[in-house]
Amino acid sequence: MTNALLIRGGIVVNADREFTADVLCVEGQIAAIGADAARQAPAGAVQLDASGQYVLPGGIDPHTHMQLPFMGTVTMDDFFTGTAAGLAGGTTTILDFVIPNAQQSLMEAYGTWREWARKSAADYGFHVAITWWDESVYRDMGTLVNEEGVSSFKHFMAYKNAIMCDDEILVKSFRRALELGAMPTVHAENGELVYFLQQELARKGVTGPEGHPRSRPPAVEAEAAQRAIAIADVLGVPLYVVHVSCMEAADAIARARAAGQRVYGEVLAGHLVIEESVYRAPDFASAAAHVMSPPFRSKAHQEFLWRGLQSGSLQTTATDHCTFCAAQKAAGKDDFAKIPNGCGGIEERMAVIWDAGVNSGRLTPSEFVAVTSTNAARLFNLYPRKGLIAQGADADLVLWDPQASKTLSAATQHSRGDFNIFEGRTVRGIPTHTISQGRVVYANGDLRAERGAGRYLPRPAFGANFQALDKRAKQQFAPMAAKP
Ligand code: URQ
Ligand code: ZN
Ligand code: ZN
DSSP, X not given: OOOEEEEEEEEEEOSSOEEEEEEEEETTEEEEESHXXXXXXXXXXXXXXXXXXXXXXXXXXXXXXXXXXXXXXEOSOOHHHXXXXXXXXXXXXXXXXXXXXXXXXXXXXHHHHHHHHTTOSSXXXXXXXXXXXXXXXXXXXXXXXXXXXXXXXXXXXXXXXXXXXXXXXHHHHHHHHHHXXXXXXXXXXXXXXXXXXXXXXXXXXXXXXXXXXXXXXXXXHHHHHHHHHHHHHHXXXXXXXXXXXXXXXXXXXXXXXXXXXXXXXEEEHHHHHOOGGGGGOSSHHHHHXXXXXXXXXXXHHHHHHHHHHHHTSSOEEEOOBOOOOHHHHGGGTTOGGXXXXXXXXXXXXXXXXXXXXXXXXXXXXXXXXXXXXXXXXXXXXXXXXXXXXXXXXXXXXXXXXXXXXXXXXXXXXXXXXXXXXXXXXXXXXXXXXXXXXXEEEEETTEEOOOTTOOOBOOOOOOOHHHHHXXXXXXXXXXXXXXXX
């Protein structure tokens, strides 16, 4: 039986334009768009009526942590439950993170995460974190790029005494990424300053979650962002800054881009709409549930981030989906620095950004598609397989009803987390159907996620143009091309 699906009468939205057209999907790929679609539909094709709805490319979340061992525990969502929750919200692809322990072989850690991810319900790729350095890391980065299709490497500038990178590692790893045609990415917070401020606050007797944002003020993020941008500039390598949360870091990215540097910024749905007052909630559980890094900020920062998305100085949205339940968060009951950092959001991201972004006039539907799918596909070399509706692309699509509304709640979420940072928020504009690999996996509340249906997505290195972009780096550092 051919896997065929005909989506009729919807408004197709790509990052460049929107147009009314039928879409035919056959065997997991988009086979035809427009008048031909119905004519080419094989007998027995499943038909969906999309009249009055938008037809969007499946969402891509470039920043998730399923099944992550972190701060003495493991996140509540594994690769099946987390990707299933994503499908219920219109996200059909995730990029997750392999995070080796210090001194752990990158290839060994990569093998472990690949095994964990086999249960995924949706397609997935991996960034690999560089948490330490020696000759084997240099070598394994080459293997990962050339043989495994990992073309992005993460660097945590925070989390001292755990996975934090110092400048020596940043310089060596960024240079190696340039050699390989891979994208370096950073979690930009100065881990030394965070550690100092945590100690200071403890000395003053501040133990509750209200201490979390006080230990990570915007200046701590801005310093690290500016430092990573400067290192990337001197080395001539592009840079992607994850979860930009404050105006100072967003401004540093905008200034670097205005100077012609290839710096890209990611914004989390939570940082766009959730305010720092959540850390002053009377009950520990609610305040602790919002502990993630960088912390949620004030409205002024949120407005700056929205303008970054509107102006194109920030390119992608993500969730950093990293769910811990109340019992896990209680590890920090007497010391906020011990509260496992992370929140959920993979199911809510697209609806929250549509409601706050498109309904408010900040973003057009096409700009929404760019920041929830296309730009991530381009920056992480999944385009044009993912991130647009075009013949030959993967049949990952979302039917989006701009008039339907829903109130977000932990009571109805599919994540295994027990808290929802968007609790009680009513959004207008929600997915009615999610199609993954040409099959309907979510329909009007009925989630049909299949364990193990997700595929690993190898992502090639950036081509010769990437190397050519940084000829000056080659000229300046030619004598340094020797191995570390
Ligand atoms: O820092 C990250 O991205 C991971 C560890 C998730 N936790 C968080 O607070 N952002
Ligand atoms: Zn991070
Ligand atoms: Zn993260």
